[in-house]
Amino acid sequence: MDWTALRVSLWLGAGTIAILLPFGIWLGRLLAVHQFRGKVLVEALVTVPLVLPPTVLGFYLLVMFGARSPLGQAFQSLVGQTLPFSFEGLLLASAIANIPFVVQPIQRGFEAIPSDVRDAAACCGLTPWQRFTRIEIPLAWPGILTAAILAFAHTLGEFGVVLMVGGNLPGETRTLSVAIYDRMQAFDDRSAGVMAATLLVIAVATLMLTTTLSRRVGVRRG
């Protein structure tokens, strides 16, 4: 059992949620509530990571992070290290790969709020920010929760993008799913089996948690 890999996986999952939720809430709400020019394009771009093969996504992310790209240069001059094959680079790649898993459920969550309810909140004297925190967030909560859990579970299982962008550096970019592959290559079936079972348990536990929480939300709301 590669505990370091498990730790990297869990940190990556948590970090991805931390980065993506605020962004997903912003973009999901924007797409749900506002009509604007180019909305269809934005929605298509959001979905792209879902349909691209992970290797293709990984390739473009590597190009984007590379020393010759503005992003890669900016990161290097700020932090003093390169983005590819670092935990930070992997985290950024994971966040981008998970955009569709986060934005879409959140968008559906905000779309489910009737526009009359939004208007009623305004007529109750709530400022836009109060409407957002006291009415919209609680009502979109099931969507936000689904987004967080999907992103977490998907990050734990991500393989192609991780290998392309992060490589296989122990303690830095070697996640549990990469470690399993690594052990299999070395004919260490036992370790691979333990780690695979760990991921399976985490996956089942996550799904049970989702179901329980969403049922509780359901009871609260009817």
Place this chain on the structure above:
Amino acid sequence: MCDVADRRLSVRILQRSPIPLDLDFTCDSGDVLAIFGPSGSGKSTILRSIAGLYRPEHATIRADGEMWSNTASKAFAPPHRRAVGMVFQEYALFPHLTALGNVMTALGHRPSAERRSRAEELLGLVHLSDHQDRRPHQLSGGERQRVALARALAREPAVLLLDEPFAAVDRTVRRRLQDEIDELRRTLEIPLLLVTHDFDDVVRLATHLLILDHGRAIASGALADLTSRPDLPWLRDAVGLGSVFEASAVRRDPEHGLLALTFDGGTLLASDREISAGTKVRVRIAARDVILATRAPDGLSLHNVLAGTVSAVNDDPALDSVVVQIAIEGVRLLAEVTRDAIGRLGIGVGTPLFALIKSVSIEILADFRQT
């Protein structure tokens, strides 16, 4: 105290698209202006513009002595800065909050220590004290409507807007809610706007009426004047003609289930067992229930024989019947009779006539029982 002009709502809306609107109206405090028209005529858009939820091309909206919208000077107060109480068609309650929580949400202008007790008070006012901890899905349609009303009142609004408030409740609940709202408006002293496509709401609640068609007011004014106008074919299609006026219950005859009413034109006997003497009521008499006679008849089972003078005859060739308007002191009564009867009785403007009305034909609308 603010004077009446200060509390008046005045609205001027002009736009070409998407919904064409060309309107100019006012509503004084204590009045109930019903905006009546078919669906798609722009009724809800008017209310939404007043609430600041919609911005028409050109608008000047004044209420509570403040300018809420003025497109010419680019003045616009966002909805949360307008003291508006709005009851939405589907109530739009916050599903994650209890009835109490819903009402408390609209009490942000009060110190937080007072909000709970004030919300309880308001729920008591709409007879929902027992249900304050229920969530919207645990309430019936009528109860939700009451929560929505309590929430709208919680803002201490300068204008109360009701958007098809009874569309989603059944007839019995509707009657009760209509009465409750009528009772409330007597204590509120603010302009009240009611959007509806059901004439029942108009006759039971409104003091003033604006009839909307394709975004324009085809008629507007005091209800008593409009409902007696025989030249509104649209109204006639919608409800059949009738006259509405105020009266007071003076005497009850429990033995026969009769109620004596006095009004500007005299006394009427109505069939009613519930209303107690001393209450003010609104009475509606359908034009087709009024029989005309040139001489006072005798030997009839009828109670109500009123003497008056013909003040107008509206003969629309497209219709089989003729509408005769009879002035009985200050009240104008409408009678719908056949064209043949006009000839036989020699009815013209100025003809003295007797109007005969069965006591069961006198429809008593909102009664304002003390609770």
